[in-house]
Amino acid sequence: GSQGSGNGGSGAGGTTAESGTDKKENAGGNTDGGSGSGNTAEGAKDGSKMKVGLVLSTGGLGDKNFNDMAYAGITKAQEDFGIEFDYVEPSSVSDLLPLDRQFAETEEYDLIIAIASDQEEPITEISEEFPDQKISLLDSAAEIDGVSTVQTEWSEQTFLAGVIAGMGTLSDMELANEDNVIGVIMGMDLPNLREGVVGFTAGAKYVNPDVEVLEGVVGAFNDPGKGKEMGLSMYSKGADFIQCIAGASGLGVFGAAKEADRYAFGVGPNQNGEDPDHIVASSVRSVDEMVYNEVKSIVEGTWEPGLHMSGMKENAVGCDMEGSNVAVPDDIKAAVEDIRGRIASGELVPCKNADELDAWVQANQYTK
Amino acid sequence: MYAVEMRNITKQYPLVRALDNVDFLLEEGEILSLLGENGAGKSTLMKILYGICKPDEGEIFVKGTATAIKSPKQAIDLGIGMVHQHFMLTPVLTVTENIVVGCEPVKGIVFDRETAERKVQEMIDRYGFGIRASQKVSGLSVGEQQKVEILKAIYRNADILILDEPTAVLTPQEVEELFHILRELKAQNKSIVIITHKLKETLAIADSISVLRDGKMITGHVSIKGATADSLAQMMVGREVTLGVSRKARSVGGTALRVRDITLKKKDRYILNHISLELKKGEILGIAGIEGNGQTELIECLTGICHPDRLDMEKDGQPIKGGPDEFIRKGIGHIPEDRMTRGLVLDLSILDNMILGYQGRFQKNGILDRKKMKHFADSLLQEFRIKAPNPLVKASSLSGGNQQKIVIARVFSEDPDIIIVAQPTRGVDIGAMEYIHERLLDLRDEGKAVLLISADLDEVKSLSDRLTVIYDGELVAEGRPEEFDDMELGLLMTGAKGERRASI
Amino acid sequence: MNQIISIFTSTFSMSVPLILAALGGVISVRSGIMALGLESMMTMGAFCGVLGSYYTGNVAAAILCGVAGGALFGLCHGILSVRYKVNQVISGIGLNLLAVAATTLLMQLIWNNKGSSPQVASIKQGVLTSPITFIMLAAVAAEYFVLFRTRFGLRLRMVGENPKAAATVGLPVHRIKYIAVVCCGMLAGLGGAYLSIDHLDMYVRDMSAGRGYIAVAIMILARYNPIMVVLCALIFGFSDAVQISLQGYGVPSQIMAMIPYIVTLLVLAFGVRQITPPAGVGAHDDE
Amino acid sequence: MSGIGSKAPATGAAKQSYGVKAVLAKNMSFTALILALILGGVIMSICGYNPFEAYGAIMKGAFGGKKAICQTLVQATPLIFAGLAYTVAKRANLINLGIEGQLYIGALGTSMFALLPLNLPPVPWIILALLCGMVFGGLYAGLVGFMKVRFGSNEVIATMMLNTIAVNFVEYAVNYPLKEEGKSIAQTAKFAEAIWLPKIVDKTQLTIAIIIAAAACIVIKLLFDRTVIGYEIKCVGQNLKASETAGIRIGKVMIIAMLISGAIAGLLGGTHVMGVDRRLIAGFSSGYGFDGIAVAALAADRPVAVILSGIIFGALRAGCMVLNRTTGVPTEFIDVIQALIILLVAAPLLVKEILRMNRKHTAISVKGGRTA
Numbered sequence A: 001g002s003q004g005s006g007n008g009g010s011g012a013g014g015t016t017a018e019s020g021t022d023k024k025e026n027a028g029g030n031t032d033g034g035s036g037s038g039n040t041a042e043g044a045k046d047g048s049k050m051k052v053g054l055v056l057s058t059g060g061l062g063d064k065n066f067n068d069m070a071y072a073g074i075t076k077a078q079e080d081f082g083i084e085f086d087y088v089e090p091s092s093v094s095d096l097l098p099l100d101r102q103f104a105e106t107e108e109y110d111l112i113i114a115i116a117s118d119q120e121e122p123i124t125e126i127s128e129e130f131p132d133q134k135i136s137l138l139d140s141a142a143e144i145d146g147v148s149t150v151q152t153e154w155s156e157q158t159f160l161a162g163v164i165a166g167m168g169t170l171s172d173m174e175l176a177n178e179d180n181v182i183g184v185i186m187g188m189d190l191p192n193l194r195e196g197v198v199g200f201t202a203g204a205k206y207v208n209p210d211v212e213v214l215e216g217v218v219g220a221f222n223d224p225g226k227g228k229e230m231g232l233s234m235y236s237k238g239a240d241f242i243q244c245i246a247g248a249s250g251l252g253v254f255g256a257a258k259e260a261d262r263y264a265f266g267v268g269p270n271q272n273g274e275d276p277d278h279i280v281a282s283s284v285r286s287v288d289e290m291v292y293n294e295v296k297s298i299v300e301g302t303w304e305p306g307l308h309m310s311g312m313k314e315n316a317v318g319c320d321m322e323g324s325n326v327a328v329p330d331d332i333k334a335a336v337e338d339i340r341g342r343i344a345s346g347e348l349v350p351c352k353n354a355d356e357l358d359a360w361v362q363a364n365q366y367t368k
Numbered sequence B: 001m002y003a004v005e006m007r008n009i010t011k012q013y014p015l016v017r018a019l020d021n022v023d024f025l026l027e028e029g030e031i032l033s034l035l036g037e038n039g040a041g042k043s044t045l046m047k048i049l050y051g052i053c054k055p056d057e058g059e060i061f062v063k064g065t066a067t068a069i070k071s072p073k074q075a076i077d078l079g080i081g082m083v084h085q086h087f088m089l090t091p092v093l094t095v096t097e098n099i100v101v102g103c104e105p106v107k108g109i110v111f112d113r114e115t116a117e118r119k120v121q122e123m124i125d126r127y128g129f130g131i132r133a134s135q136k137v138s139g140l141s142v143g144e145q146q147k148v149e150i151l152k153a154i155y156r157n158a159d160i161l162i163l164d165e166p167t168a169v170l171t172p173q174e175v176e177e178l179f180h181i182l183r184e185l186k187a188q189n190k191s192i193v194i195i196t197h198k199l200k201e202t203l204a205i206a207d208s209i210s211v212l213r214d215g216k217m218i219t220g221h222v223s224i225k226g227a228t229a230d231s232l233a234q235m236m237v238g239r240e241v242t243l244g245v246s247r248k249a250r251s252v253g254g255t256a257l258r259v260r261d262i263t264l265k266k267k268d269r270y271i272l273n274h275i276s277l278e279l280k281k282g283e284i285l286g287i288a289g290i291e292g293n294g295q296t297e298l299i300e301c302l303t304g305i306c307h308p309d310r311l312d313m314e315k316d317g318q319p320i321k322g323g324p325d326e327f328i329r330k331g332i333g334h335i336p337e338d339r340m341t342r343g344l345v346l347d348l349s350i351l352d353n354m355i356l357g358y359q360g361r362f363q364k365n366g367i368l369d370r371k372k373m374k375h376f377a378d379s380l381l382q383e384f385r386i387k388a389p390n391p392l393v394k395a396s397s398l399s400g401g402n403q404q405k406i407v408i409a410r411v412f413s414e415d416p417d418i419i420i421v422a423q424p425t426r427g428v429d430i431g432a433m434e435y436i437h438e439r440l441l442d443l444r445d446e447g448k449a450v451l452l453i454s455a456d457l458d459e460v461k462s463l464s465d466r467l468t469v470i471y472d473g474e475l476v477a478e479g480r481p482e483e484f485d486d487m488e489l490g491l492l493m494t495g496a497k498g499e500r501r502a503s504i
Numbered sequence C: 001m002n003q004i005i006s007i008f009t010s011t012f013s014m015s016v017p018l019i020l021a022a023l024g025g026v027i028s029v030r031s032g033i034m035a036l037g038l039e040s041m042m043t044m045g046a047f048c049g050v051l052g053s054y055y056t057g058n059v060a061a062a063i064l065c066g067v068a069g070g071a072l073f074g075l076c077h078g079i080l081s082v083r084y085k086v087n088q089v090i091s092g093i094g095l096n097l098l099a100v101a102a103t104t105l106l107m108q109l110i111w112n113n114k115g116s117s118p119q120v121a122s123i124k125q126g127v128l129t130s131p132i133t134f135i136m137l138a139a140v141a142a143e144y145f146v147l148f149r150t151r152f153g154l155r156l157r158m159v160g161e162n163p164k165a166a167a168t169v170g171l172p173v174h175r176i177k178y179i180a181v182v183c184c185g186m187l188a189g190l191g192g193a194y195l196s197i198d199h200l201d202m203y204v205r206d207m208s209a210g211r212g213y214i215a216v217a218i219m220i221l222a223r224y225n226p227i228m229v230v231l232c233a234l235i236f237g238f239s240d241a242v243q244i245s246l247q248g249y250g251v252p253s254q255i256m257a258m259i260p261y262i263v264t265l266l267v268l269a270f271g272v273r274q275i276t277p278p279a280g281v282g283a284h285d286d287e
Numbered sequence D: 001m002s003g004i005g006s007k008a009p010a011t012g013a014a015k016q017s018y019g020v021k022a023v024l025a026k027n028m029s030f031t032a033l034i035l036a037l038i039l040g041g042v043i044m045s046i047c048g049y050n051p052f053e054a055y056g057a058i059m060k061g062a063f064g065g066k067k068a069i070c071q072t073l074v075q076a077t078p079l080i081f082a083g084l085a086y087t088v089a090k091r092a093n094l095i096n097l098g099i100e101g102q103l104y105i106g107a108l109g110t111s112m113f114a115l116l117p118l119n120l121p122p123v124p125w126i127i128l129a130l131l132c133g134m135v136f137g138g139l140y141a142g143l144v145g146f147m148k149v150r151f152g153s154n155e156v157i158a159t160m161m162l163n164t165i166a167v168n169f170v171e172y173a174v175n176y177p178l179k180e181e182g183k184s185i186a187q188t189a190k191f192a193e194a195i196w197l198p199k200i201v202d203k204t205q206l207t208i209a210i211i212i213a214a215a216a217c218i219v220i221k222l223l224f225d226r227t228v229i230g231y232e233i234k235c236v237g238q239n240l241k242a243s244e245t246a247g248i249r250i251g252k253v254m255i256i257a258m259l260i261s262g263a264i265a266g267l268l269g270g271t272h273v274m275g276v277d278r279r280l281i282a283g284f285s286s287g288y289g290f291d292g293i294a295v296a297a298l299a300a301d302r303p304v305a306v307i308l309s310g311i312i313f314g315a316l317r318a319g320c321m322v323l324n325r326t327t328g329v330p331t332e333f334i335d336v337i338q339a340l341i342i343l344l345v346a347a348p349l350l351v352k353e354i355l356r357m358n359r360k361h362t363a364i365s366v367k368g369g370r371t372a
């Protein structure tokens, strides 16, 4: 069959993100004239005449993750500001450009929001073609003229989970074992997911330089069955904490955690509710808020092109233990908060690149 | 009372009216021979009786009661059994399984193999068929398969038995055995329909005849008394035919093909055992034999399809080897024994089939010359009087006889030096048979060398200039056809009398 | 030691759904119907199993629902290919497409999320003690027995080899084929249900993830023999388990992921040659 | 004795016109298509969506204006290639389920060539790059043909296994050796502009790939109708033994059929990377290989019909984009409709039964029976 989602898919199964796609109020087009290309937005606090287009990432709605979060963000904005919106779910990366273009061509949308870094190029092309069109690109580090890009760091997102795992594996936590081993599972071997892996590893080694971090790739984002086998295999090798970055395959890793009675970390939204007794925390990324903020800025007239950062400082990524029943020792909690502050303040910059990891670990060791 | 009475049967196929308002009667306790040329509608009529085909119109009465036979199951329940012209066998299953399936002995839900095999073996032994009940059908020769088909029908204890060309692949002895069985059944007051193209057989076994021509019943139910082969032939074809052509070779020339010591072994058994033969220009060499004695393999070796363990072959003094393409190029024509599997690509058009094997002649730089092909096919259709609406219809839509003519036309028109002909008239009606025989003799007279392999003794005897018999992978006798009588040949073919080892 | 045990359990739990689906395929093909639609039957089995559990909360009922879901698509495949003479490759591919689309729509309608279902009551016993494993073992034996020892099996094989001949000896060809495809659907559906309500406890869109196609390959590789199916599936499952276990030692995961497929290819090239399916596959009794 | 009906040949009876139904009966594929659309609409309304709105959006997206038509053709291009690739192998009675893998390998071949710093003039460069893809795809499929001929390996298994292997290999390639420096996406660098396929319509993705696809179909048709190898492929596909007897080198012909099939799949991959993405991206194909089977089915394995059939599916996909954007109808309905099209087109008997077109035949014969 065909492949799972493309770039950027990650954990799943959240409870915080509003799941699902409520039937859209027909947005078939009734913007009583006032749209044009965006200048009406200036200063308007009421967005009822505004229309926003959302181009989701491949994989589509129902991932209880990325796409569902973006959708939740925009529906919240709809409630708060009364905007209208249309969205599309691309079926492959090759469809991104025509979809982006179709939105721009209609000249009906005050803002187009595009998700995930594989839209960088289509958006670059579109913004050149339609320079008046306001576009926000989330989860990308590209600097594109006239486009607002919001960058997040995978390495920051998983770093704190790494810290918990690194300290937890040798601690006296109930389900931890003596082996100094933890693991991380990717859905597919993709560069940005690998950054997440490096972040997790760096986090663990920051507090526990000798820890062994197992890595695995399921090979698909939609194969929880294999995800579970992967998880079980790692637990049998002595891992007691596993971070999954594997889309729906991650659901299988949670199943493995339950069966092996070990710990796991969620990713994306707060997934702790999936299995509060085994999921210690989730490495969250608030895509919903990012989408909401972009809409808000356009409604309030504060929207600005350029590269924006959304990191630990803005509380957009990081580690969320809310909703988990796992008893994390106070010293670990304290360390997590301490390190969170160091990253937010820029004192500590997590490692992003596997090649630099060893050097980074030598240079950075956690001391209270 | 009639065992079967069919009234006003009409069957229309998309392009042909196979049966046109046909009445058919079968009396109880008689053997009726259903005659007709290829494509006359005999099989269709019988298939309707057996519930395989549905008639467009008409009524059927079995033993006096009107019945609509919708499926073979129903026919079987009415006591009708049928031996099909084209075998209805499953090669990967055993003889027993093929015979008993549908009314198997069981123990609980388990198939009772022992009982079944015992019963079948008893039947085989009783009729002297010489096959093993536990054998797989895939290992049987065509003749043996025919016997399995016959047993299948008899096993079911049918009162009305239909045999569609059961003798096409049997030796005279086997035919005699079959007739013996049929007479026995008749004595038990069973009613039998037999279809055969061999008029001698009709005369030997039938009590009455019915003749179909072009889908119409032209005789009704008539008694055999006073009929002769010639009168039957005339009834079928609607004109006079000369039966049993025979023309002696005028001038036998030098050696066209010399083969020494073909040997083929499969699983330690000799399929072909050091066969040597020599074929001269301007003669027909006949090889008589029961199917399954190595004929198929011999043909395959002589046409390059099969590569034997030893082959030393010369045409006009030049050694030849390679694949079939090489043999065809060297001028060795091949009329395969089974047109359906080896001779034709049934799903392609007549046009395409006309050039099969010779496509190289109709091309330039790999591009086919459609015009030339069309012209060629048209002329062959005419010359060989092949009944077809046009050369673009699929070969599968022709009747068997006409299909055979395509194969023959194709090979003959390519003017090969040597022709290897196997069973050229199997299932072909006498009109076509006559035509094919004439053509073979013409070719021979033109100085071509013909190797004729056939199970039809009349055919080999009347056509061959020299005759040899194959048994169990060896050539066991050789001589001029007049030197053998039918009984002797039959014995040679069954290995009962293999005194001299021929090297021809 | 732990790891070796883990590889073996992993092998089994990855093989069970493949074996079940391939067993179904064997019956179907033996009756003359090609089984490219296994993927759809597994998908339906996985989905309906969860649906059953969601509404009843009862695991046994869930299994039955899964089996019924697979059987439904098996029957569709049968009706299309027997009654309406649809090319069996096309029918299979079409149903595969339909199954994923239909289940996704149903998820949207029922759970208002088209990616995954909520968690439901599940068997969760692990492969070694799961009832589905035992059903599978029984199915292997039963299928072998039925196919090669019983009267029905003989008839079924006859139908698959030569439907015309079977019809001429009065066998109810269509009925036999329908029984075969429904059995096929039930087994493949059970395989799917294993994935969703035994191995896991939810349905995820497209979660059979190509296993139906692999089952087709396994079935062919096994020469349509139930016993061999187990062996071939275990070879595949084992290489997959080993592949999983060996990850993270520097070889790119994409290369590792090829291992089971390369192994199968090698077995195909050098182990199992000249596989002939039943001669009547795709043929009809009345042409 | 004989009835009125029985004198008239059956063909005559079929020619009698019964209005719309007769026209529909003559174009079963078309009828099936319409029926599938209607059924899809019925299912939509059962699920609570408005089918008219949905089909309006689809029509608009597929045919509503120049851009829409271009989008339809863009979507049709890979489907035409894939359908054609399946058809070619099918004619030799080989089931090529490996088009997906072959197109990835073809894309890889084209990309590797395109990434070489050759700086040739555009025309030869493009042609060579496409040829390179064809060679890669062809050899990959040829391997299956070779295995079949040499080892008697079943091509269904072999192609399926090679699919996964190819997809994984391309993923490996774009993640490691061919990965664009400094980007966090698994893709190669962008090709030089000279090697982008020329666009037919500016600001769309419509490139000359569609012309190449249509031309390929016609070339293949000519191959089957006019050439010896095409003739031999047909013979081998229909009857192995007769082909062998006729001196056709079966093994050679099978391998050639697979080579051609794979080369077409490779061309799909090549035109896609050079025309649409202009670089190799992991997972760029959304299952084109399998869609190709459906396209070939709709075209009943006739090469020229593949063009039309590809356009129909392409239109659905293009329409799906607008449907998705402007209405709340889930896109899965498009998949349902596609599946219905595939199944119904392949089942003329079912369509006839649904529309009660069988009646006519029986009616005549019953009448004939009475008069007789």
Ligand SMILES: Nc1ncnc2c1ncn2[C@@H]1O[C@H](COP(=O)(O)OP(=O)(O)OP(=O)(O)O)[C@@H](O)[C@H]1O
Pocket (backbone or CB within 6 Å): B013, B014, B015, B016, B017, B018, B036, B037, B038, B039, B040, B041, B042, B043, B044, B045, B085, B397, B398, B399, B400, B401, B427, B429, C287
């Ligand atoms: N299924 C079919 N479809 C179309 N035409 C058919 C079909 N079956 C038979 N026919 C045609 O009906 C006619 C009668 O065929 P039938 O098989 O009854 O001939 P036959 O008398 O048995 O000939 P033969 O001696 O060659 O066996 C032929 O012209 C044949 O082509």
Ligand SMILES: Nc1ncnc2c1ncn2[C@@H]1O[C@H](COP(=O)(O)OP(=O)(O)OP(=O)(O)O)[C@@H](O)[C@H]1O
Pocket (backbone or CB within 6 Å): B038, B039, B043, B044, B085, B086, B395, B396, B397, B398, B399, B400, B401, B427, C287
């Ligand atoms: N689909 C078809 N369309 C047209 N004609 C057909 C079709 N199928 C079979 N036929 C022809 O109808 C005849 C009947 O087929 P069947 O299998 O009963 O052989 P037969 O007529 O008894 O044999 P033969 O003609 O070889 O002696 C065949 O001769 C065959 O050429």
Ligand SMILES: [Mg+2]
Pocket (backbone or CB within 6 Å): A168, A169, A170, A176, A177, A178, A179, A180, A181, A238, A239, A240
């Ligand atoms: Mg530990």
Ligand SMILES: [Mg+2]
Pocket (backbone or CB within 6 Å): B042, B043, B044, B085, B164
């Ligand atoms: Mg006949």
